[in-house]
Amino acid sequence: MIGPKAAGLPAVEHIVVTGISRAPATIRPAGQTTYSAEASSFAGQVGQSVADMVVTIPGVSFTQGNGPRDTVVSVRGSGDRQSYGLKNLQVLEDGFPMTQPDGTARADLIDPHAYDGVDVFEGPASTVYGNYAINGAINFRTRQGADIHGLELGSDFGSFGMVNTYATLGLGNHAYDLMVFGSNVRGNGFIANSHYDTSTENIRLRVNLAPSDRLIFKVVNNITHANLPVRLSLDQYRANPYQHGCADASAAAAGCASVNLLLNGRFGAREAVSPQAAGLGRFDRRTIIGLRWEHDFSSRTTWRNQFTYDQRHIDQPTSPTSFVGPYNSYNASSDVTNRASIGGTSLESFAGISFDYLDYGYQTYNILPLGGAARGAMSSQSYGHQWNLGARFQEDWHFAPDWHAVVGLGGTYSDIGATQALYAYSAAATTSNLVTANRFFFNLAPEGALIYTPARDWALYARVGTAYGTPSASNLFITPQGQYGSNTQLKSQSSVGVDLGADWRLGKIVHVQATGFYEFYNNELVSQSAGVNTVGAYTFNAPASQHRGVVLGLDYTPMPHILPGGKIALSYTYDNQVYTNYTEVLSNSQVSRGFSRKGDHIPGVIPNFLNARFLYDQPTGRFEGLGGYAEVTWRDAYWLDNANMLKAPGYALLNLEIHYDPPRHMGWVHRLHWYFEVQNVANQTYIAGATPISDILLANGQQAGAGNLGASTGSIYAGSPRAYFGGVRLRL
Template sequence: MGFLRCLFRFSNMPYPYDTARRVSGLAVGLFMVSIALVREASAKEPQSFSKTAHAVIKADKTEEITVAGTSHAPAPMRPAGQTTFSSGRDNYANQVAQSVADMVVTIPGASFTQGNGPRDTVVSIRGSGDRQSYGLKNLQVLEDGFPMTQPDGTARADLIDPHAYEGVDVFEGPASTVYGNYAINGAINFRTRKGADIHGVELGSDFGSFGLFNTYATVGYGNRHYDLMVFGSDVWSKGFIANSRYNTATESMRLRVSLTETDRLVLKVVNNQTDAYLPVRLSLNQYQANPYQQSCYQATSAAAGCASVLLLQNGRYGTKEAVSPEAAGLGRFDRRTIVGLRWEHDFSTRTLWRNQFTYDQRHVNQPTSPTSFVGPYNSYAVSSDVTNHVLIGRTPLETFGGISFDYLDYGYQTYNIMPYGGASRGAMSSESYGHQWNLGARFQEDWHFAPKWHFVIGLGGTYTDIGATETLYGYSATSTTRRYVTANRFFFNLAPEGALIYTPSKNWTLHTRVGTAYGTPSSSNLFITPQGNYGNNTQIQSQSSVGVDLGADWRPSDTLRVQATGFYEFYNNELVSQSAGVNAVGSYTFNAPASQHRGVVLGVDWQPLPRMIPGGRIKLSYTYDNQVYTNYTEVLSNSTLSRAFDRAGNAIPGVIPNFLNARFLYDQPDGPAEGLGGYAEVIWRDSYWLDNANQLKAPGYALLNLEVHYNPPARMGWAHRLHWYCEVQNVADQVYVAGATNINDTLLGNGQQAGAAALMSSTGSIYAGSLRAYFGGVRLSL
């Protein structure tokens, strides 16, 4: 009945005219480009590049080095000894795939929460980012090997429309040896689709609850001379929380050209525009009373369950007025443009040289709090590396070495918002100008010293320079004051690593690794005080970690694969952030002198009854993550006194201790129903602490999702080109917490810490997740 209801809703769904008009133009343009490319390529080379490459490998095994050299990542694609999980299109292409969460949900060790915006998913690897309010933190993010993380450690998932991607690889654990600054918990590489695999044009639409409508088009073609993929999408939705409607347009292109037999160019372009209205995060009390902020447009902070922000009536000083985010016009109106170029040169079949340049501009206009944040972030990244394969006797040795330099300059202003609607700007409250650059080098050796053994050793280092000046403005009826805060910070970090891999048989691979990592503060961390105001926080230090992994990959048969890794990581000066409430201008970041992370990640892919139910399959991913302070004393203050509290032994807030995804899939392999399939999915997330004193928890949840799809087999002629699906999310219609940021503990007048009852009124923490939702989609290949 759920799927029938889903289909009924689609048949009665209004068509969003403006979005359709814009995307129809995009689709027609892409279609015309693809026709021209197909005609030209067909005349020159009837065989696709993927088939050609396969033939070359068979003809001469030494060519495997050259083919590996054209991999997407400028660093080793799968760093030996490091725990690595991947997710391909088969895990998300048959569903609505609204955000990066749909790409990583089946990856052990990965979890996600809702960030500040519709596709701003906070992806966490082993708990690294759960406590953040936005973006992908403590990770290096790549796309086709080009950096998506700016030099200040900022990466956002808004750029990612899963329809454009072939898959994603997640490298877990400390990874600064190869990936440099901010790879404190690993790296992620997103891989776009190859033009040769698309071989034409694909047009598609997703539609469903809350007015969602995403129209997209993909053009691709390739041979051994070039490979081109062009993708564009436009998604619109009114959202399920008041003031959460959005429109996001994304364009992506990758072009590989073989200039000669030994030289290749790869051109990468990504552009994204996000126009999103934004609700504010709630307290736990507000969430329980009114999780979706209904009927709150004219409400004040006194209204039960309604969130509001306090805005200066004249935009400068004096009286403040409580205004709902919808009435204030809070939102995010951002643009991101990335252009990258890589030259790959083969000195020989054994030695590859790569040189890469990336320009990345992030321009933000974010009236998300009582102040509006406006400004550009321009960054430039260059890198050069060499990969060499030799034989020491009969044992192969792979050597990788590289250098990199990236530079960010920025200049932003913040303005007081006035309660007149439309995020009306008042006087400037602060401005900041600065830069950050990172100069790094890395080296790694991977030696197969015996048939079943190989050993990896590496060393990486980065020198970081941060310089910034912030001007704080104060206003009164008679004067304007200025206060200056200056930061000039320099950091140098080293990251050695070693790994040992043993493959006793084709069914077993065992690995152990000692890895290290580091992450410097970003300029934004330096100017937010514990009260959540702009000011001086320039004393914070770089964080570092040492981690030990012990894992196994077991494949006893073609129908079962089990991957498991245990990890234990030791942190010094870990950077932890917490919110001071909805009226704060940002989250405060501090150093915890010592902490430990330990846990287990487990992945299972099992076809339990291959003969009786050949299309049946079970995919399971599970993460256990226990993170505690081992040395941290927190000082709390009120208007009359201060007290110190020892947090050693307390759980680090914002970390989900247990995360489980289980999918039960079926795809009919033959017969009249060939191509028909679907799955039932269970997502379980444990409750987790929100404060350093471990007084208040965000509640956990368990969700059930259902999906059915149909891919007509090739024997059905033209119908084979049409794919459709239908999906029901949150079948039980639960109200649940999709994202919750850390909150401050407070000191009462009697010198005692506030308990859970008081903390439940702390705002700026919680976003609710979607109620039951129905989605569907169609995709046509031409």
């Protein structure tokens, strides 16, 4: 569902602001385009992943990552070129950082049943959120204990062996608020070798120590155990999208994906084996513990101090090598918000400082073709750190009854230091090569916005925002060939974006929010796959690029008197991203050639995407509480390579859902909720996720066309065929 307005509209306006918890946990960037989704749009359905939470939010898209709950969430195309996680965004939960200092955030730990809503701040946001907020920020809000007021038990079940069992405990009054959530979800998956078993625990406790002091304690813990199929080429996808009958297939089997493993785990001959035979998967743990103290100096001034510890431990045999190691991070911040009155006008001031630190040490091992991801010799090891020291301020001046002006400035100093040891083996000897990186970055992000509210239900806004994102240590050690090595020359990316938007309501009948954006990027960080038998994606700087588009959200009640329970909800995004200055060098065994990509579309970016829901909930009478929706989701075709030779086809899906929430007058039955839904009603075969691929220089010195690129592996995951899900929830 669309959010209420652009953040920062004056409090005296009667526009209802959804998406702010009773005690705001995070700073909303004044004047920034903001959309929200409330639990009412996702709590009554299967809720397998974060995709179910954000599907109705304009400007937000998603693709399949590496694992069933590893959804790649993208704001205005921020993560469309990634194979996993949430990139080029700062992600928070109840105001606590979920993005580690190297810019990594993952969606595995998000079970939608625990949440009250999500707010998305779109466009450059580094003024307030610092490093990596290049396309914005997302704040997930867990449920309030006082609203739960007891114990809820639930279970979802459906196609491909999916079962999710969860429980939520909520208690609260004026002195405290406690929410405890736990779930376990498991299933066989619809692609071969995609069985998964994931458990999540989420706790939030707020204690009012005194009228002016509050403590908020936060814990998130997630364990992910998932088998992992191999990403396909477009040719393999067309021949066998779900990899049926491939468990024992060789590399020559039509449409079957495989990985090439060293027979002795060190050097020499390789054998092509299926993902099942190799034992590919992800076996990860993530633990986050946070504490925040909020103190009111007065009714106008609030001081917040926060500390978060975040450990991500990964064990990922996802390619011919297995990646193992811990990532420990620490985040501390302090900020002050003051609301003052100056000559009859109001001024809200915000200032803060932050420091985060990450240290890591990982090893990679060659995988033996013995099953169970058996480890051979070590192929590399790396140790390093990254820290970011930031400061920011923002002034929001309500200088006239209908006008706001916003100015702000943020800056971050970043330090990245890392070493990587590479090992090569032969019958005669073992050799090693050491690659080091010691990089320092300083970035500034000014912003300004003007907001005009000429009437109660109208708001117009204009904003100029800036943002930046440094490379992470992992970007610095993968070469264009997709192998470990030196890529230490990378620069920070930066952007300047202009937003022009309007927010309009016509009573309870229509709510429209529309935003046009134009963003200019320097040294944009773009990643692409070099194939399945490589260790990772290669990242490069595109000197100049532009992103421009339109974001539209609509809530419409067409017949409020005749059919008050009926509504249409629509979200649409047009996203046109092109290189304006980038020359790519391609090489073969004999020659290298440069090709200008000026005017080419940036690969991976979905140019048009639409979600339309037609909803009905019976408000009164015998069938009160009975409702459902029909949903259409459309994704346009998009380019897979820099030369714009090969496209991933688009798709349109139809989903149906029905639910029942018995009314209060039905006594104990009121405590029971149930639903049933059908996804992909037409049983279409479609691409759920596709990462960009590298272009190829042929022996004749020409670029490879679509026919050759269709065989490039390491890109595509198919989406789910028709699936049926149901669930029940009981409130005690």
